[in-house]
Amino acid sequence: MPGSLVSRRDGVEHTGFDMSARRVKRVPSNEQAGPADRGQKPAERLQPRPAVRALASRDAAAGTPARDVAFLVFPGFQIQDLSGPLAAFEIAGANVVSGSYRLRVVSPAGGPIMSSSGLVVLTEAVGPKACDTFVVTGGDLSKTPPNLMSEMRQAILSGITGARRVGSVCTGAFFLANADLLNGRRATTHWRHAAQLQRQFPKAKVEGESIFTKDGKVWTSAGISAGIDLALAMIEDDLGRDASRATAQLLVVHYRRPGGQSQFSSLLDLEPESDRMRDVLEYIREHIAEKLSLEHLADVASLSSRQFGRVFFADTGETPAKAVERIRAEVARSKLEGGDESVESIARKVGFADPERMRRAFMRVFGHSPQSIRRMSKQS
Missing domain, CATH: 3.40.50.880 (Class I glutamine amidotransferase (GATase) domain)
Structure with a gap:
């Protein structure tokens, strides 16, 4: 049948x-x-x-x-x-x-x-x-x-x-x-x-x-x-x-x-077709604790801010701001799941201004708070 x-x-x-x-x-x-x-x-x-x-x-x-x-x-x-x-x-x-x-x-x-x-x-x-x-x-x-x-x-x-x-x-x-x-x-x-x-x-x-x-x-x-x-x-x-x-x-x-x-994807492992965008992602990973504005990343790519935003989205499917937030969240998650460092310390090291901003980013990206992610990791 x-x-x-x-x-x-x-x-x-x-x-x-x-x-x-x-x-x-x-x-x-x-x-x-x-x-x-x-x-x-x-x-x-x-x-x-x-x-x-x-x-x-x-x-x-x-x-x-x-x-x-x-x-x-x-x-x-x-x-x-x-x-x-x-x-x-x-x-x-x-x-x-x-x-x-x-x-x-x-x-x-x-x-x-x-x-x-x-x-x-x-x-x-x-x-x-x-x-x-x-x-x-x-x-x-x-x-x-x-x-x-x-x-x-x-x-x-x-x-x-x-x-x-x-x-x-x-x-x-x-x-x-x-x-x-x-x-x-x-x-x-x-x-x-x-x-x-x-x-x-x-x-x-x-x-x-x-x-x-x-x-x-x-x-x-x-x-x-x-x-x-x-x-x-x-x-x-x-x-x-x-x-x-x-x-x-x-x-x-x-x-x-x-x-x-995004909770199932990983920008940390993303390899865009454009060499410029690969360089930008590598720069973000290496300078994750710093302020990473659109203008600053456009300078890294040697493009105007407007042109950079278009090319970055075409190569990654993300806006630069969302990509930076996601990479920070992914790095923070790996730290939460792999150790006992405080949420406040991790937030500072990955570039979030404070733990509350990291919590909001986690909710957007993963659907769970940092504390929940750590708790689930320990339970598993």
Whole structure:
């Protein structure tokens, strides 16, 4: 059936199976169970949570029509770009609000499509069959054949006919941009490719920090696991906050993850294409405790402030001010996690004027305070 998972090991084909198990409430063993649990049979304890049951009952009574969601894949796609959001919609439709979604996997020509991991997915050919939501997966585009962009463009323009919304996961944004769907729109992609997306498609408004974006009918997400965040946001848009939150609980993921993409990226390791910008980043790292104004960094690059700001953003996907803040935060984090030096001392050594400014920067970059970062590091 379309969307079935097939793997090949030792020349033998192994077909995947349905894992849409019913919701259960985790209950301790008899040794740990409370008085109300002792003496119950296991089947009596493993029951759906009342709040989730109520959502499913409400929807069944209302007779909400199912929404068709299609996922577009291609040879060499990243499997989690598909499996993450697909699982979110599946669980929402099977376990939270019954019958709310119908899912299918499509490709330009149909048939078995192998992912970058070697897992093969059976697909339908993109055709005139209308869908509510059309999601384009991503992958390592440097390893794809040269004609893939044109094939995917045709598939996308055919697949979105009549669709209420279109989305992308990770580098799937490059396919949307190539189909002229990101012109003048806010968009995001994997942090490593945000600057490249902006350079290659200057009409798009790339937000390299965002986990996901919504601009009209077009949605985009950051890299790989952020496809789940995208799907949860779409589920909330369709079914409401309670349904999205219940889906996140069953997936065991954040309903709204703290911080943006920068908590997963590293400007410390960034290597821009421009020699000048590499020199500027190296200068920032070596003079992290000093005042690093736009004018000062422009002098380092031997450019005017205006020209420097444009070139730096094109090469890194960040403004100079945000880049300096992030590098300071990254250096501070490594010091917090690797020793017992005081927050005040670290803030001073990495160029923050005071601990409060460092705290605000940490909240913007990592979604956690310096104290929380240190506490989590010690616990792990």
